[in-house]
Structures are given as C-alpha cells and as structure tokens.
Amino acid sequence: MRKRVLMSVLLVLCLALVVPRTTAAGTGIFTFTSPVPSINPATGSQYVLIGYNLYWGTSSENYTQWVLIPRCLDCPLPSVEGVQEYHCLAGFTPGTTYYFVVTALYEGDIESDPSNEAVKTMPAPTRPTGNLTDFLSSRDRVDGYDLIYFNKNFGKRIVGTYCYPANFSKWTRDAERSDLNNDGSVDGYDKNILYSNYGKTYP
Ligand SMILES: [Ca+2]
C-alpha cells in the first residue's frame, strides 16, 4: 500500500445466504462504497479515482495476495453519497477462512487507507465431492438427486460480467455449491467431477 490519502472506503463482504450441510464454495462477492470526492491540496483539483486494490490473506491483517479492480470509464463518478461498487472473485479454497480489505487507487499512484477488514470462511467441501443434496437416500451419496440439482444450476456464473447485484443471491442460494472446481462457473468441468464421483458414498 503506497502513498496514503485520508479517504476511507467501506467494504462489506456478502456472505452466502444459505449454507447447507453439504456445500462447497470458493467464491467471494464484494460490495463496497466508493470514497467521497476530495481535493488534492497539491494540485487544487479533485483526486481522480482509477480503481481499487483488493487484498486478502488467511490471517487477520496479513494480506499476501491482491488484485487490481479497475474502475470503468463510463461509470458514475464518485459522489458525496458514494457509489456502490462490486467485485466477484473465485478460486478460494473451501473450508478456509479469508480476511479482506479494499483500498481506493488514485491517479498519480496514490492509495487510500484500507477499509475495514471483512472475513469469510468458505464452506467446507462436499463429501463425497459432488454430493449437493442432503435429504433422504441422497444424504451421503452422489446420485440422481444431485445430478438433477446440478442440471438446474448448469450455466450459472458469478465472475466477470455476471458480477451484478441481481445475480448475487441466485448464485449463493442455488448455484455456488454446484461449482465443484471453484472457478465461478457451473459448467462441463463441474459435470465431469460430479460424474466421476457418481455412486460414491460418505463415509
Ligand atoms: Ca446427495
């Protein structure tokens, strides 16, 4: 984190709305509010917000990874009320707890103080892998119930252009646990994983 300016951003990590007994998830949906505009005393003009840095790690205040989230050029400029911003990331390890902060990044390589720290424990992996439904005979087994559930969620995504608010609850409620390889997309890769575990039971 480089030169600091006294502007804070609010980061609220959206947690999964439903965490069933058998679930696996490795995605994070981040919503935060842009900082209010402020004047750079050195230039007399407004700081130009160009994006955000999202930092994370597996222990509090120890961020070992980060990603730059560029701000879109035609997005509304930050206002006094603040603009709601979104970002979705995949690839987290199920069962692991992660700690996140976000900073605002301004033209001239100026970076704000970090936001509050948000925490999410990714739900544990399914046992056996692909066991998506947990009722009756399908409770501890990968079978047709799981395939039906999976097929209902086939094609759903959360990363990239699919990262928008109307999609958030649909993903966390229904689709996330079908994303067996944690890449933010329910597709043929996940189907192959499910098929390769078809018929397996736990323990
Ligand atoms: Ca099952």
Ligand SMILES: [Ca+2]
């Ligand atoms: Ca996937």
